[in-house]
Amino acid sequence: MNARNGALVLVAALAACGYKPVTEADPSKQxxxxxxxxxxxxxxxxCAACHDVASAKKLDPAxxxxxxxxxxSRQKPCSDCxxxxxxxxxxxxxxxxxxxxxxADHLKLVKDCRSCHQKLPEQGDLVAAAPPMAACTACHYHxxxxxxxxxxxxxxxxxxxxxxxxxxxxxxxxxxxxxxxxPSAESCAQCHDQTYCTACHSPATAATRIEVQFxxxxxxxxxxxxxxxxxxxxxxxxxxxxxxxxHGSGFCDACHxxxxxSASAVTGTLVRPLSHTAAFVAGGHKNDxxxxxxxCAACHDxxxxxxxxxxxxxxxxxxGNPHPKKFLDKHDAGDRSxxxxxxxxxxx
Amino acid sequence: xRAHTLLAVGTLAALTPRFAAAGTIDVDSTTxxxxxxxxxxxxxxxxxxxxxxxxxxEILSLTARDLRGGGIDDLTFVVRTWGAWDIxxxxxxxxxxxxxxxxxxxxxxxxxxxxxxxTLRVGRTEIAAGTARMLQIDGGEAVLVLPAGFRxxxxxxxxxxxxxxxxxxxxxxxxxxxxxxTGGRVGWSLALPGGAGRGVDLGASVALVSDAGxxxxxxxxxxxxxxxxxxxxLTGSGAYSLWDERLAEVVGRAAFSVxxxxxxxxxxxxxxxxxxxxxxxxxxxxxxxxxxxxxxxxSWRALRGLTLAASYHLQLEPGATEGAKKYVGQEGSARAEWxxxxxLAGVEGFxxxxxxxxxxxxxxxxxxxxxxxxxxxxxxxxxxREKVNNQDAAVTGSLSLGYxxxxxxxxxxxxxxxVTPYMExxxxxxxxxxxxxxxxxxxxx
Numbered sequence: 001m002n003a004r005n006g007a008l009v010l011v012a013a014l015a016a017c018g019y020k021p022v023t024e025a026d027p028s029k030q031x032x033x034x035x036x037x038x039x040x041x042x043x044x045x046x047c048a049a050c051h052d053v054a055s056a057k058k059l060d061p062a063x064x065x066x067x068x069x070x071x072x073s074r075q076k077p078c079s080d081c082x083x084x085x086x087x088x089x090x091x092x093x094x095x096x097x098x099x100x101x102x103x104a105d106h107l108k109l110v111k112d113c114r115s116c117h118q119k120l121p122e123q124g125d126l127v128a129a130a131p132p133m134a135a136c137t138a139c140h141y142h143x144x145x146x147x148x149x150x151x152x153x154x155x156x157x158x159x160x161x162x163x164x165x166x167x168x169x170x171x172x173x174x175x176x177x178x179x180x181x182x183p184s185a186e187s188c189a190q191c192h193d194q195t196y197c198t199a200c201h202s203p204a205t206a207a208t209r210i211e212v213q214f215x216x217x218x219x220x221x222x223x224x225x226x227x228x229x230x231x232x233x234x235x236x237x238x239x240x241x242x243x244x245x246x247h248g249s250g251f252c253d254a255c256h257x258x259x260x261x262s263a264s265a266v267t268g269t270l271v272r273p274l275s276h277t278a279a280f281v282a283g284g285h286k287n288d289x290x291x292x293x294x295x296c297a298a299c300h301d302x303x304x305x306x307x308x309x310x311x312x313x314x315x316x317x318x319x320g321n322p323h324p325k326k327f328l329d330k331h332d333a334g335d336r337s338x339x340x341x342x343x344x345x346x347x348x
Numbered sequence: 349x350r351a352h353t354l355l356a357v358g359t360l361a362a363l364t365p366r367f368a369a370a371g372t373i374d375v376d377s378t379t380x381x382x383x384x385x386x387x388x389x390x391x392x393x394x395x396x397x398x399x400x401x402x403x404x405x406e407i408l409s410l411t412a413r414d415l416r417g418g419g420i421d422d423l424t425f426v427v428r429t430w431g432a433w434d435i436x437x438x439x440x441x442x443x444x445x446x447x448x449x450x451x452x453x454x455x456x457x458x459x460x461x462x463x464x465x466x467t468l469r470v471g472r473t474e475i476a477a478g479t480a481r482m483l484q485i486d487g488g489e490a491v492l493v494l495p496a497g498f499r500x501x502x503x504x505x506x507x508x509x510x511x512x513x514x515x516x517x518x519x520x521x522x523x524x525x526x527x528x529x530t531g532g533r534v535g536w537s538l539a540l541p542g543g544a545g546r547g548v549d550l551g552a553s554v555a556l557v558s559d560a561g562x563x564x565x566x567x568x569x570x571x572x573x574x575x576x577x578x579x580x581x582l583t584g585s586g587a588y589s590l591w592d593e594r595l596a597e598v599v600g601r602a603a604f605s606v607x608x609x610x611x612x613x614x615x616x617x618x619x620x621x622x623x624x625x626x627x628x629x630x631x632x633x634x635x636x637x638x639x640x641x642x643x644x645x646x647s648w649r650a651l652r653g654l655t656l657a658a659s660y661h662l663q664l665e666p667g668a669t670e671g672a673k674k675y676v677g678q679e680g681s682a683r684a685e686w687x688x689x690x691x692l693a694g695v696e697g698f699x700x701x702x703x704x705x706x707x708x709x710x711x712x713x714x715x716x717x718x719x720x721x722x723x724x725x726x727x728x729x730x731x732x733r734e735k736v737n738n739q740d741a742a743v744t745g746s747l748s749l750g751y752x753x754x755x756x757x758x759x760x761x762x763x764x765x766x767v768t769p770y771m772e773x774x775x776x777x778x779x780x781x782x783x784x785x786x787x788x789x790x791x792x793x
Contacts, residue, residue, distance in 0.1 A: 150493075182476070194474055219713075259389065290635050326636070
């Protein structure tokens with residue numbers, strides 16, 4: 001079954017269960033607002049003169065937005081002022097604020113609609129500005145909910161919103177977002193399901209690189225854009241910790257083995273880096289291993305403790321003590337007993 | 349069939365009937381065919397062999413939300429899964445020796461109890477809080493919101509490996525490795541009157557990972573977010589390795605919104621890269637070096653639709669020999685992006701100078717909407733300081749065409765070509781069908 005057929009089956013199944021698709025209309029493809037609100041507000045026309053506030057007060061569960069006239073005509077309310085048909089015909093572009101909000105509950109307490117609707121759409125506007133959150137916080141003290149990342153049930157879905165304040169996604173956001181996630185992971189989850197995070201953060205289980213999946217997203221910041229294989233050695237040596245955060249040694253070795261680079265690909269055709277001369281193997285690798293052990297791990301971390309280092313560096317071996325300064329001060333016999341790897345070299 | 353696979357299939361089967369009861373369902377499906385060339389062989393003195401891979405993927409995400417009942421609020425089921433078939437040569441990152449593969453990237457159930465104060469998540473999930481470092485586990489996490497601003501979270505599970513194969517550190521694709529992980533975080537937050545997010549978050553955390561009883565990772569951490577003054581957000585975190593008794597990482601960042609259109613950032617990072625290796629790898633006992641990076645950046649929404657950004661960092665790396673003076677590397681970038689109506693255009697310049705190598709380069713990209721269609725172009729070039737595989741540059745370009753067939757259903761085709769250090773000429777093609785939609789059972793009141 002291809003994606004189109006699969007999608008059709010899925011849509012049919014959802015429809016059978018009573019689901020309907022949410023309109024995610026592109027504002028630029030919607031009709032512009034035609035009604036000049038400011039002229040009428042300035043003239044003192046009450047909101048309720050046009051909008052069906054009364055029905056909203058009746059707690060009709062079908063009423064989400066306060067209704068507007070289904071058609072303008074000489075009849076009321078327009079004919080109170082207009083002696084001929086108005087040119088503007090009210091339009092209601094499709095919108096989805098994804099909020100849990102009851103006009104009925106609020107209209108009992110808030111008498112002036114402008115307390116919340118601070119900016120009304122005018123002729124030509126494609127989008128009506130939703131009441132700012134400050135309108136909500138004028139009465140509801142939301143700092144605690146914000147701190148506890150309890151945006152639901154008021155916000156049903158924050159995906160369509162772009163944060164402007166504490167979590168502003170600008171500048172070096174790609175590098176900075178992890179720092180904000182550590183104390184506020186639940187805040188991230190208010191907008192992003194983990195399916196969004198795993199697209200980048202689970203290379204062990206991903207189908208393919210995100211850059212392969214979304215080459216058309218030229219606007220997004222991707223880490224491995226373009227020919228990353230060609231420059232990965234440069235990036236890895238410049239920032240070895242960046243690679244190790246996401247990729248285990250087995251991932252590196254999957255490609256290195258296919259290309260004959262890995263110690264686990266010893267078949268008589270092993271290709272060593274040009275730096276790996278006989279002198280390098282005999283002892284010249286000391287400084288390289290000390291300053292960037294992650295590069296070594298990309299090829300030499302595949303065989304557990306039973307691998308190339310042990311032959312020379314086991315206790316009493318020709319390679320001598322390989323540990324950095326103060327290492328033995330921090331790892332006593334107790335540590336050696338708790339880590340089987342240590343016992344590969346330290347038999348007692 | 350392995351136990352992990354059975355567990356995953358059983359979890360999915362148990363979750364499926366629940367989807368039908370949810371209030372909101374997000375669906376995202378991608379059917380993708382990718383054609384590319386990869387190198388193989390590596391025989392000394394001989395050119396690499398070329399493998400032509402043709403891989404078909406089906407990637408599916410389902411999220412069902414707003415299910416209530418049984419004292420549980422916001423019951424949510426999330427699944428992201430995929431299948432792949434290597435029609436021709438098998439790609440190097442297939443993950444198994446099979447041409448037909450499938451995997452679960454995410455699969456969890458989440459519910460909120462006790463007036464939404466307790467969040468429970470069970471399944472294949474990622475742990476982001478504290479020092480867990482986006483640890484992907486098969487297990488569970490609980491987050492409990494306590495009085496007086498305190499919050500307690502804990503997790504336990506098994507680190508995830510590719511295609512349900514071995515989870516041991518040395519063979520796992522998971523960066524952490526190991527077969528058992530646990531940890532948690534205790535946090536305290538103070539909400540202050542003012543703009544959204546004004547307040548303080550402080551936390552202490554621990555992450556413990558083992559592999560057959562041997563230590564893989566033993567870290568404690570601390571983190572903080574401070575927003576005492578609306579324009580300024582300060583964040584910081586640190587991790588300390590209990591096994592090696594030294595700092596693994598320290599990060600600090602200040603973000604200052606000078607105006608709504610100007611953001612200035614400064615950051616500092618200390619990291620000990622060797623502590624990211626599993627402690628049961630023998631390579632973990634050879635190095636104890638550290639690196640420091642500091643710098644900053646500025647982003648400016650200069651004119652209507654035009655955004656300018658730049659950043660610069662210095663990096664202190666270990667010197668060539670033990671005791672030698674540290675090498676001072678640097679990296680920088682600048683970017684201009686302009687978007688007006690259906691048109692997006694951008695240009696980037698960047699450079700990197702590190703001890704071993706470095707590069708300078710640039711990128712040009714653009715996108716144009718044409719009704720229900722769009723076209724994008726992207727050219728990226730790197731010029732290396734030291735030759736890579738005897739080549740001094742890599743240049744790649746891509747051209748994509750997309751068309752919205754139906755609402756929510758789009759088709760995209762992409763062609764890429766380039767000259768790279770490992771390919772004198774490289775070509776890649778991608779074609780995909782994407783379907784994405786949100787379904788609701790009822791209007792939100």
